[in-house]
Amino acid sequence: MNNRNKLYLSGIIPPLVTPLLGKNEIDLAGLRNLIEHVIAGGVHGIFILGTTGEGPSLSTKVKQKAVKCACDAVNSRIPVLVGISDTSFQESIDLAVYAADCGADAVVLAPPYYFPSGQPELIEYLRHIAPRLPLPLILYNMPLMTKVDIAVETLCRAAEIKNVIGLKDSSGNMIRFHEYLTAMQNNTEFSLLMGPEELLAEAVMFGASGGIAGGANIWPELYVSLFDAAAVGDVVNVRLLQEKVFKLRKIYACGRFASSGIKGIKSALAILNICSDFMAEPFHAFHKPEREQVKKILSEINLIS
Amino acid sequence: MNNRNKLYLSGIIPPLVTPLLGKNEIDLAGLRNLIEHVIAGGVHGIFILGTTGEGPSLSTKVKQKAVKCACDAVNSRIPVLVGISDTSFQESIDLAVYAADCGADAVVLAPPYYFPSGQPELIEYLRHIAPRLPLPLILYNMPLMTKVDIAVETLCRAAEIKNVIGLKDSSGNMIRFHEYLTAMQNNTEFSLLMGPEELLAEAVMFGASGGIAGGANIWPELYVSLFDAAAVGDVVNVRLLQEKVFKLRKIYACGRFASSGIKGIKSALAILNICSDFMAEPFHAFHKPEREQVKKILSEINLIS
Amino acid sequence: MNNRNKLYLSGIIPPLVTPLLGKNEIDLAGLRNLIEHVIAGGVHGIFILGTTGEGPSLSTKVKQKAVKCACDAVNSRIPVLVGISDTSFQESIDLAVYAADCGADAVVLAPPYYFPSGQPELIEYLRHIAPRLPLPLILYNMPLMTKVDIAVETLCRAAEIKNVIGLKDSSGNMIRFHEYLTAMQNNTEFSLLMGPEELLAEAVMFGASGGIAGGANIWPELYVSLFDAAAVGDVVNVRLLQEKVFKLRKIYACGRFASSGIKGIKSALAILNICSDFMAEPFHAFHKPEREQVKKILSEINLIS
Amino acid sequence: MNNRNKLYLSGIIPPLVTPLLGKNEIDLAGLRNLIEHVIAGGVHGIFILGTTGEGPSLSTKVKQKAVKCACDAVNSRIPVLVGISDTSFQESIDLAVYAADCGADAVVLAPPYYFPSGQPELIEYLRHIAPRLPLPLILYNMPLMTKVDIAVETLCRAAEIKNVIGLKDSSGNMIRFHEYLTAMQNNTEFSLLMGPEELLAEAVMFGASGGIAGGANIWPELYVSLFDAAAVGDVVNVRLLQEKVFKLRKIYACGRFASSGIKGIKSALAILNICSDFMAEPFHAFHKPEREQVKKILSEINLIS
Secondary structure (H helix, E strand, C coil): CCCCCCCCCCEECCECCCCEEECCEECHHHHHHHHHHHHHCCCCCEEECCCCCCHHHCCHHHHHHHHHHHHHHHCCCCCEEEECCCCCHHHHHHHHHHHHHHCCCEEEECCCCCCCCCHHHHHHHHHHHHHHCCCCEEEEECHHHHCCCCCHHHHHHHCCCCCEEEEEECCCCHHHHHHHHHHCCCCCCCEEEECCHHHHHHHHHCCCCEECCHHHHCCHHHHHHHHHHHHCCCHHHHHHHHHHHHHHHHHHHCCCCCCHHHHHHHHHHHHCCCCCCCCCCCCCCCCHHHHHHHHHHHHHCCCCC | CCCCCCCCCCEECCECCCCEEECCEECHHHHHHHHHHHHHCCCCCEEECCCCCCHHHCCHHHHHHHHHHHHHHHCCCCCEEEECCCCCHHHHHHHHHHHHHHCCCEEEECCCCCCCCCHHHHHHHHHHHHHHCCCCEEEEECHHHHCCCCCHHHHHHHCCCCCEEEEEECCCCHHHHHHHHHHCCCCCCCEEEECCHHHHHHHHHCCCCEECCHHHHCCHHHHHHHHHHHHCCCHHHHHHHHHHHHHHHHHHHCCCCCCHHHHHHHHHHHHCCCCCCCCCCCCCCCCHHHHHHHHHHHHHCCCCC | CCCCCCCCCCEECCECCCCEEECCEECHHHHHHHHHHHHHCCCCCEEECCCCCCHHHCCHHHHHHHHHHHHHHHCCCCCEEEECCCCCHHHHHHHHHHHHHHCCCEEEECCCCCCCCCHHHHHHHHHHHHHHCCCCEEEEECHHHHCCCCCHHHHHHHCCCCCEEEEEECCCCHHHHHHHHHHCCCCCCCEEEECCHHHHHHHHHCCCCEECCHHHHCCHHHHHHHHHHHHCCCHHHHHHHHHHHHHHHHHHHCCCCCCHHHHHHHHHHHHCCCCCCCCCCCCCCCCHHHHHHHHHHHHHCCCCC | CCCCCCCCCCEECCECCCCEEECCEECHHHHHHHHHHHHHCCCCCEEECCCCCCHHHCCHHHHHHHHHHHHHHHCCCCCEEEECCCCCHHHHHHHHHHHHHHCCCEEEECCCCCCCCCHHHHHHHHHHHHHHCCCCEEEEECHHHHCCCCCHHHHHHHCCCCCEEEEEECCCCHHHHHHHHHHCCCCCCCEEEECCHHHHHHHHHCCCCEECCHHHHCCHHHHHHHHHHHHCCCHHHHHHHHHHHHHHHHHHHCCCCCCHHHHHHHHHHHHCCCCCCCCCCCCCCCCHHHHHHHHHHHHHCCCCC
16 A cells, blocks of 8 residues: 655646446446556646546446556556545545555545535544545535535645545636735745646646646646746746647536536547547446537547548 | 326425444334334325435345335335336346335336436337336426536426326425426326425425425424314414424535435434434435534424433 | 705605607607506506616607606606616706706615626715705615615614615515514605515515516506505515516516516507507617517506506 | 827836715815826826725716816826716716816726616616726626626727727736736737726736725735836735735725725725725724724834824
8 A cells, every 4th residue: 555645746647537338337348548648648647536537437347447547557657546535434435445455646535525515524524534535635626516615724734644645626716826825935845736737837837736637638748848938937938838728618608507628628539549438427438419510620639630 | 016107296295314323234223213203293105215214325135124014014004105217227127126016105206317418218118118107207396416407398298198197396496396286286196295304394385295204213203293284274374383393404514515414314213213324325324413403403492301 | 945854754655667769769658658557557657767767778868758758757756766867976966956956756776887886885976966966865675787786784874864764675686575574663754665576465465665577567466455465564465465476477578688677568568559669779669479479478467458 | 078098007006095075075185195106106107086985875066076186186197087977877977078178097887776677788887987097997796795706708898999998807806817818918009907996916917907905095016016017927026015005905804895896985985094084975084993993904014103
């Protein structure tokens, strides 16, 4: 069992989709393809079973298969982060133990997402669960899904827990991200990771250690280059690269509803022959009209001809 | 396996709390006590593993134990409804199959509560999952937790699915409940059940078949009497009884945060020596000051001396 | 100047639309027609310049003309309530003084609706403004527009202010309306008035003194009958009459957007030849397709043949 | 009358508070002091009667006095922008005409803030009002107050209206601000101005023409320097200066409620002997404890000793 408490995460860590063949059946070949695709693109880690990975929609068995497959496929080339968010305390722990056994490097945990907790309840929960996890822990702020927004004060207290090593912020609230950065500026071992790729560059320019950019499933090199430019404060290149990001992200708006982003990524990956676009319930793959839009966008950014 | 498709639910069906002895350990004796307590109070069914039952916070094992224990203890005296809401399609089905095997009478299902679905996605999901469930299905509208509000049109379409027999509405939106009632008024086999006990009486006066009143864990007779008075349009008695409901529900406001209601019920049940007040993570039982407030309220409504 | 501090309001008090001929021109003949129409229908008062009256959209001059015209036309047959909600303290007072001079009976005031106030700020504001108003004051809870929800505790404190005589609640939150009723149950001089007509009957059955039903612009008799049935607890008749209310209110859903309700009422009144359907900016009258829908609904409820 | 249709705004344009001596009495000397203070600090324009200026809380008379005083005091040294947001179409126009007569350079207009409009309603409203305004028009996106969020598509259409010359975005939604930037990137005459000062630097680095920073009331030089550093992509200096911004903005959090920001600025200005801290209703100046906190923060950033 991996029981390191420390790990500094930086760079681009794509939140991988979970390729599926059916409602309860993983596409293992597709997952391996995807991993090779992003490693070839220069990413600095992978994050599986997050929101983009449809983690909460998968059965325990499918989650375990994804963890095992990803750890084996990566084979220690880059860190593997495993999403263990669950409404059940015990199920989160069980998956973390399994992930450690498979050789994963860290776990990522959002607040339990059925009942919204108050901030004192949340910090108590974190103090209870963290010591039971055999891996370093990255907090995951995702208020749109969890209905709980991690307060700056809560982050400060959580950062004092031994194996809490970072925070991924997917709130899209850039003002508060600056507050996180300010609060953590003297804690150089703590990783602050930006969720939304639209804010990756500025987050990094102001001190974030990296980003969990969904678009890096599709075009990992672009996000790695953007990270590199931002890390050295090269504003001119940042703006050029970010223009491409804003072209690519039109893929996420091809459907209606909150699910459109994940459907768009899976659709693009299927078009690129990387993996299946099958979606876990309650969602279903794009139909032809949306798929044609995705194709058009991929063509505009020269990922297909 | 119970494969009836039809069941008409009416009256008071308390959403039972799940008594616990520890983070992952059920209080079986407490659950049996609670069941006898509510049956003695005249309730017309029980609903386990719902929101009040902390269903989403429990591990699969604890859920199974709760289902088995409840079915055995009830022993067919009244219908047993089992909450199977989950973010994973497969886990919901697996629990429904287990519940049917134990002899439960129906399952209750809220929309998957991590990713919010659009209404067309929701209806597609329901059409996929319903035929895989071996029991009659009651829909559960709980937008505060699921971020999805079941539209009137969606209810109409869902009611056409073979084994969908009812809806529990916990939105607290009384205007829309009237719309549900209007939409279903010619479907006399369909059960519309009111969640919030504050709206039980008027819901029943306008045609609801019953209510899933949390307070009936504590004082089942009160809610049964209120239902009876409302069912015959006895407005005078309804108002007298409802005054008591509004006194009892002060218990739910002893704590802060959304969890205060369940903590209050468990605290009251512990004071009444019915079961433990241990809470599943991420929550924790009331401390002494809140518990003293609960005692005071129980005393004011003459449930303790 | 009318300086009574007390007035008990009960029954149906329609929130009159403000008939207009142009962007900044009132339809005085239409307003007089409308007033005769609702008085003939048996209403117990009128409320002008509220939300349905597009009060906030009108210039000071148009508001003054509406007040003068309404007071003259009513000629003391029934109480006239004047909406004075404004973001400016002084403008609210000035309109109240004008209304008193014209012979109005009471003013209706929502919290200032640009900056949302905290509850302590709100109570302080009410304590400052109430003594400057020459008429009895009805509070107006309209959180959808004002972003401030009047707490039960705030209502209790406000009710202690000398000339505060009632509350109109347009929140649609029936649970909290029961809390208002409970809090005010020993204050028999205080009027609690329900805004949404869908909740009028149950509000009255549980102790509200009346309702500000928008549909009473169109069909005042229906709402007066519904009030009468509810006031005596005649549940059977309440349900029959309420069915008609739910048919009429389809008129409010003919358009998209929050403005659809007012547009629907004005459209219906124009079809009934009572007044113009011109809307104040930023809104504009229904176009033909929506107007045809309104006609169809009016025909279904036999208001036109 | 100034009837230029074009004006390119860039740099720091503080949203001035409106100094008051009483509920309906402006502090003209204080306003003149404040204007000299910010001009001495190098700002590129001023914006009066906005949110920070408590515009909606002031009577028409006080607004007119503020406009006259500001135009006279500035005396064409820098552009004067006047907030004309109102729920009444006519009142907005009347104030714009008055502002033009006084020599103001542009008007700033948020959507009418009582009834929320749909996007098509909003664009229709803008097409109606813009030609009636005698000055260039800057749109003002302030969804927290107006409940309407200006969509990218709406901005594109509005930018085609002759005298619409810019947008101030106070939503705090940085992702959407990037979308605005992308949509307007070929319209080099259009000014995109960032509201929240926390996002000023990155907005400018990515192409915004300036910012309406509230803190520039207090310390104009800081924001001017930050703008200058951002405009040339000097990330190192941006970060140093932004640290100071984040220290200053603690002033806004000394109180509770949404009003805390404006109270904080007025309190700081009173401590700096620039103007009175009297607040328009429904708000009231900080009491001693909050004022002491403001002093402490001013001292920490060396604005007082």
